[in-house]
Amino acid sequence: MMQSHIRQSGAAAAAAVALFSYCTAFGREGKKEENGSVGVHHLVAAALVEWRPPRRHAAISSAPLTSFYPNLAICEPIRDVESDNDDDDDDNDDNDSDVGFYYLRMNPKEVERTSLSDSHAIFGALSGTGMIERYDIYRRVLDDVAVERKPRGGSSRREVVIVNLSVGDKLNGHGGIVHGGILSLLFDEAMGWAYECLRHEDDWLDDPSSPVTAVTANLTVDFRAPFVEGSEGVIRVYHDERKGRKIYFTAKLESKDGEEMAKGSFLAIRMKYL
Numbered sequence: 001m002m003q004s005h006i007r008q009s010g011a012a013a014a015a016a017v018a019l020f021s022y023c024t025a026f027g028r029e030g031k032k033e034e035n036g037s038v039g040v041h042h043l044v045a046a047a048l049v050e051w052r053p054p055r056r057h058a059a060i061s062s063a064p065l066t067s068f069y070p071n072l073a074i075c076e077p078i079r080d081v082e083s084d085n086d087d088d089d090d091d092n093d094d095n096d097s098d099v100g101f102y103y104l105r106m107n108p109k110e111v112e113r114t115s116l117s118d119s120h121a122i123f124g125a126l127s128g129t130g131m132i133e134r135y136d137i138y139r140r141v142l143d144d145v146a147v148e149r150k151p152r153g154g155s156s157r158r159e160v161v162i163v164n165l166s167v168g169d170k171l172n173g174h175g176g177i178v179h180g181g182i183l184s185l186l187f188d189e190a191m192g193w194a195y196e197c198l199r200h201e202d203d204w205l206d207d208p209s210s211p212v213t214a215v216t217a218n219l220t221v222d223f224r225a226p227f228v229e230g231s232e233g234v235i236r237v238y239h240d241e242r243k244g245r246k247i248y249f250t251a252k253l254e255s256k257d258g259e260e261m262a263k264g265s266f267l268a269i270r271m272k273y274l
């Protein structure tokens with residue numbers, strides 16, 4: 001069960017007054033706790049939940065994650081180490097799933113843009129029984145052992161966030177099958193969050209005054225198998241490359257049994273003026 005993979009750290013919860021900003025709060029070395037996070041906009045208490053991924057992600061969607069504390073996972077610079085499971089061979093993606101990294105829950109309610117629940121598609125209008133019943137976002141964090149073990153450089157492709165989701169029976173196209181447009185929406189949002197994490201990498205902050213908002217310029221989805229109503233699944237988002245203002249991602253939606261239901265590719269472009 002997933003619950004066995006979640007370790008709620010009382011110490012972390014007690015100690016966790018985390019400094020958070022989603023704009024320019026992060027020091028160039030990424031040591032925000034140590035350097036006091038010059039430019040921090042928000043001070044929020046964060047109870048961190050650490051999640052060690054199970055061997056097979058089938059277990060992921062079986063627990064009501066929303067019943068845990070609302071957690072804020074801080075998007076901090078992701079250290080540029082070779083990813084430990086991002087080989088092109090997707091079949092190997094979970095082989096080392098119990099070492100090297102863990103996931104931290106991100107809390108949309110702490111983010112101004114997504115806390116406006118009436119206006120946000122996923123957390124507002126389409127959220128609820130029969131619709132998007134769960135959309136829990138986690139960012140992937142390498143643990144210290146993995147950071148030490150892995151040399152800098154190497155492949156730039158890496159998993160950035162995952163989303164643990166479930167969809168009810170009111171968002172179909174064909175009877176019993178979740179509408180492809182809905183799946184595209186779920187992908188788009190997930191990749192948006194991945195961008196939010198990546199943009200705090202230090203080399204992106206060469207000009208801290210430059211715009212940081214990115215929009216989806218291009219989204220392509222391959223639907224591989226029907227995602228039936230009432231299904232649970234996991235979206236995994238991988239960062240592929242960045243060319244100037246253009247940031248490329250790929251993603252896949254897996255069923256709770258690990259079957260690949262859909263694949264997406266996504267181009268985000270940092271806006272010139274926002």
Ligand SMILES: CCCCCCCCCCCCCC(=O)SCCNC(=O)CCNC(=O)[C@H](O)C(C)(C)COP(=O)(O)OP(=O)(O)OC[C@H]1O[C@@H](n2cnc3c(N)ncnc32)[C@H](O)[C@@H]1OP(=O)(O)O
Binds near residue numbers: 189214
């Ligand atoms: C912890 C905090 C968490 C916070 C979480 C919040 C998460 C929320 C997540 C929400 C997620 C929701 C996300 C949403 O739903 S965002 C909403 C949906 N998207 C939009 O509304 C975007 C609308 N489009 C635009 O605004 C502009 O067209 C953009 C800004 C995209 C480009 O206009 P701009 O004037 O800047 O572009 P440029 O002409 O200088 O070209 C620049 C380069 O880009 C290349 N190019 C341009 N277009 C395309 C294209 N379509 N395909 C491929 N390539 C394209 C172009 O060739 C050139 O390449 P190069 O010649 O340089 O090589």
